Amino acid sequence: MKTNLKKASLLLTGLLAGSTLFAQTDSVQTTNYVKPFSGGPVRTWSIGFNGGLLTPFTIFGANGRQDFRQPQSEIGYGGYIKKQFSPTFALQADFLRGEVSGTRGQAGFGTPNSFNTKLDWSGALSANITLGNISWFHSKTSIQPYLTAGAGYMGYKTTITDAAGNTTPYANGAGENTINEWFVPVGLGFKVNLGPSVNLDLGYQVNFVQSDNFDGYNIGNxxxxxxYAHIGLEFLLGSSKTPAMATYNPVNSMRTEYVWQNAQTKAMLQAQIDAEKAKNDQLRNDLNTTNANLAKLTIDSDGDGVLDINDKCPNTPSGTKVDGSGCPLAKPVVVITEEDRRVVKDAISNLEFDLGKATIREKSFASLDRVARLLVDKNFSLKLAGHTDNTGSKDLNMRLSKDRAEAIKTYLVDKGANASRIEATGYGQLQPIATNKTAAGRQQNRRVEFTLY
Structure with missing residues (x-):
């Protein structure tokens, strides 16, 4: 336990020392300069690979209360891909694999002597908070302390060994040897710039497993x-000539921009102002002249969307569709054959709905499919008029007739018909074609009429 605490203390000391050294590049250099609020260009994607030691002891809590009192250091390795959203905030997807082991289990029923957990895989999504890259006087940080926290999921297998050396695979309550659990990774560390696209990554991470079966032994509550203490390399993606967002210092860029703007003398500024004023006066005169000329070229007397200068057919009646020269478009000739009418008539005769609903029965699908194909192939327009008998309230009948017409339109559109060429209207009980005093008459009045045009 003392050894682990000593290692943790050395790591924290390194972090504190690194935070005092993070600014190494002076603002006179402009290779890492990005104009404030310009959005870039900056590099935001990176990948990392690391290796280190895995142990059941951590810097949090009382390690003496854990299930096994004697930790063993095992090799672990992992990697990540990171997206930087601002100089201080990033999201990274982590992968970790390795082994965790310990000995001297705490006294209890069936106390094992040791355990070994093979971490087959783990994946986590973590927030990465970069510290120490905000300074007035330096454009780029060379050391970036950081904190991470997130959530992940992992799969592992655990074996326990008793005092006699007998090894037993651990199984959970469901009898599974391969166990999947959620965990919460929390970490800290710092990165050292080795080059424009490579960082040395030194970090320490504690993973809080959301169960008490990671070491195969459940004692306490x-x-x-x-x-996981690790060392690794991070590689920034993109051109090395483009600054990295994680090391770019927006505060210094604001200061640099301010200094540059105020480096000019009053005489130079005044000369620029006078020159710009003269240009503006000339532009204003040119603009006034241009606007006067444009006013003559932007008149559309008949409102058909074609300017008078290009309108070969002036005084077109309002609402008339015209071509690019302002002349009325010839109306297409629509030829509806007897076969087309037979297809529509067949659809009407086979159309059935569930009682009191707008749900089309399956019996109607085949004939409606033929209508949809007709609309697609010949680009016809179709009007759907829904009607009911006088059973029930007027409002209910009006709504039902409209819903049934809309249901047919939706079915035809789903089959490929052009929705803009189908009109669905409900008339309720207002337009009967037979008496509502008999069942046969009411049956005739409950209908949806199809009109091709």
Whole structure:
């Protein structure tokens, strides 16, 4: 335990020391300069690879209360891909694999002597908060302390060994040897710039497992946890000539921009103002002249969308569709054959709905499919008029007739018909074609009429 605390203390000391050294590049250099509020260009994607030691002991809580009192250091390795959203905030997807082991289980029923957990895989999404890259006087940081926290999911297998050396695979309550659990990774560390596209990554991470079965032994009332101290390399994606967002200092860029703007003398500024004023006066005169000329070229007397200068057919009646020269478009000739009418008539005769609903029965699908094909192939327009008998209230009948017409339109559109060429209207009980005093008459009045045009 003392050894682990010593390692943790050295890591924290390194972080504190690194935070005092983070600014190494003076603002006189402009290779990492990005104009404030310009949005770039900056590099935001990076990938990293690392390796280190996995142990069940952590810097949080009382390690003596864990299920196993003697930690073992095992090798672990992992990687990540990171997207930087601002100089201080990023999201990264982490992968970790390795082994965690320990000995001297706490006294209890069936106390094992040791455990070994093979972490087959783990994936986590974490927020990465970069510290120490905000300074007035330096454009780029060379050391970036950071904190991470997130959530992940992992799969592992655990074996426990008793005092006699007998090894037993651990199985959970469902009898599974391969166990999947959620965990919460929390970490800290710092990165050192080795070059424009490579960083050295030194970090320490504690993973809080959301169960007490990670070490195959359940004693006490706390969940298991393990730590990962690692060293690795981070590679920034993109051109090395483009600044990295994680090391770019927006505060310094604002200062640099301010200094540059105020480096000019009053005489130079006044000369520029006078020159711009003269240009503006000339532009204003030119603009006034241009506007006067444009006013003559932007008149559309008949409102058909074609300017008078290009309108070969002036005084077109309002609402007339015209071509690019302002002349009325010839109306297409629509030829509806007897076969087309037979297809529509067949659809009407086979149309059935569920009682009191707008749900089309399956019996009607085949004939409606033929109508949809007709609309697609010949680009016809179709009017759907829904009607009911006088059974029920007028409002209910009006709504039902409209819903049934809309249901047919929706079915035809789903089959490929042009929705803009189908009109669905409901008339309720207002237009009967037979008496509502008999069942046969009411049956005739409950209908949807199809009109091709």
């Amino acid at each position: 706390s969940n298991d946890r393990f730590s």
